[in-house]
Amino acid sequence: MxxxxxxxxxxxxxxxxxxxxxxxxxxxxxxxxxxxxxxxxxxxxxxxxxxxxxxxxxxxxxxxxxxxxxxxxxxxxxxxxxxxATGGVELGEDRVVAEAGANWDAVVAATVAAGSGGLECLSGIPGSAGATPVQNVGAYGVEVARVLRRVRLLDRASGEIHWAAPEELDFGYRTSMLKHSDRALVLAVEFALRTDGTSAPLNYRELAHALDAAEGQSRPAAPVREAVLRLRAGKGMVLDMADHDTWSAGSFFTNPVVPAARVDEVRAAVSAYMGDVTIPTYPAAGGVKFSAGWLIERAGFGKGFPGPDAPARLSTKHTLALTNRGAATASDLLDLARTVRDGVEERFGIRLEPEPVTVGVTL
Incomplete structure (x- = not known):
């Protein structure tokens, strides 16, 4: 100390x-x-x-x-x-610039209130604006890499401050060159906005269905934001002090991307354990993306696992969130995370990777 x-x-x-x-x-x-x-x-x-x-x-x-x-x-x-604790937000006709400490959902809300579109699918995500490019935040078919214009960085080695373009940040699924690195500090972010007030194309089936829209269509940004907030709240993914399902880090594990050469092996492992089932998968760079939440639940870890008396439990609304029921410690959460991770790997041969940054502990 x-x-x-x-x-x-x-x-x-x-x-x-x-x-x-x-x-x-x-x-x-x-x-x-x-x-x-x-x-x-x-x-x-x-x-x-x-x-x-x-x-x-x-x-x-x-x-x-x-x-x-x-x-x-x-x-x-x-x-x-x-x-x-920086919080400045500057709205332009086709862009928004937010300081790193600005509340992310407040930034999204401000753009929608101003009649602009593009960020509405990222509504309700807790945290700060500066964190969004670090882990390439994404939800409901939109990720930061697609809407980011540039990031203002402090290079901690040289002391220089400069703006970096998206192509300099090596974005990937829930990652960037900024993640798990202490070389650069995000000071501000700038995002492109749609000036006609319409949303990004609705490429996520659940959201499109909620809006009675065809996949790929756009809708006015305001109702899209409202729909996203409803969907997230139903999964315990909108912060609420009174709801312990929201005492979480959001999705604790990333959706695993399995190399193409191993996909048949994983499908066979799932079938051997569960019989003939339809496994939800999605195209991804380098292979096929499996749903971590689906794997967790099918491996035997249902909503609320391990039970009502446990200080750390899976959310009662969404198996991908590990939650603090009010008195959990970091050790409690790590024990639960290891149980889930190891159980999925034992049954299906896929090792889930944690999304949160750990400080002073390891999974």
Whole structure:
């Protein structure tokens, strides 16, 4: 643990507000995580100055904004947590620029309210705007890589600030060159908007059906946003303090992409375990994408697993979410994640990969 007085002196001129022994459980959507020293940065200048100062001093830091994709150890974090509390949003005719700490759903809501389209399918996703390109956030047939114009980055090695184009970020399914790397810090993001107020093409069957539309059609952005929020809420994927199904990191496992050479092997394993069933799959770069939620449930881990008395359970609405029922620890959630991951691998030969970033713990 870095002495608090040393941190305060180091960051005195940065504009950051330093607090000691802050429970990180209160700053994450899983609501787990022990104490840490937190430096809160309310503007981009303070954020850049704070990160540069800590890097120059060799002090470990953890960047935290919305906290929606983090599983933090019960022991907390021994360095300094830099809270990205920047929130500026600038709307243009065909674009929106949001600072890294801006609430993502509020950004989407602002674009729809202004009569613009393009981001509505990404409504209701918890977390910050700056996190969206890091893991190439996606939902209901739209992902960030398709709508992003550019990202403003701080290169922590050189200290330089620059705008990077999407093609520089090596986007993939729920990943980018920014994920699992501490070289660059997202300061702001810019997205393209549809000026006619219509949505992105409805390429997700469930959403198109909810809107009584054919796949590939567009609809006015506002009703599409409303439909997405309804669908997400039905799966416990819209934050609600009163609903423990939303005390989660969203989808805990990514949908596995199986190389083409192994697809028949996986299908045979599923058939051997379940008999003749229709397995939902989707085309994907490098192979075929299987539904992680479908595999989890068919492997014997149903909604609410392992039962009503467990502190950590699968959501009662969606098997892909691991939830804190109010008193779970990081260890409880990890034990559940391992049970599910290992059970799916044993039955079907597919090893699920976690989506959240783990801090101080490993799956």
């Amino acid at each position: 870095v002495p608090l007085d040393d941190v305060r002196k180091l960051l005195a001129a940065t504009g950051a507000r330093v607090r000691d022994s802050v429970p990180l459980a209160g700053l994450t959507t899983l609501r787990v995580g022990g104490p840490a020293t937190v430096a809160e940065c309310g503007d981009t200048d303070a954020l850049v100055a704070t990160v540069r100062a800590l890097d120059a001093a060799g002090i470990p830091l953890l960047l935290l904004a919305g906290g929606s994709n983090l599983l933090v150890a019960d022991a907390g974090f021994g360095g300094v947590v830099v809270r990205v």
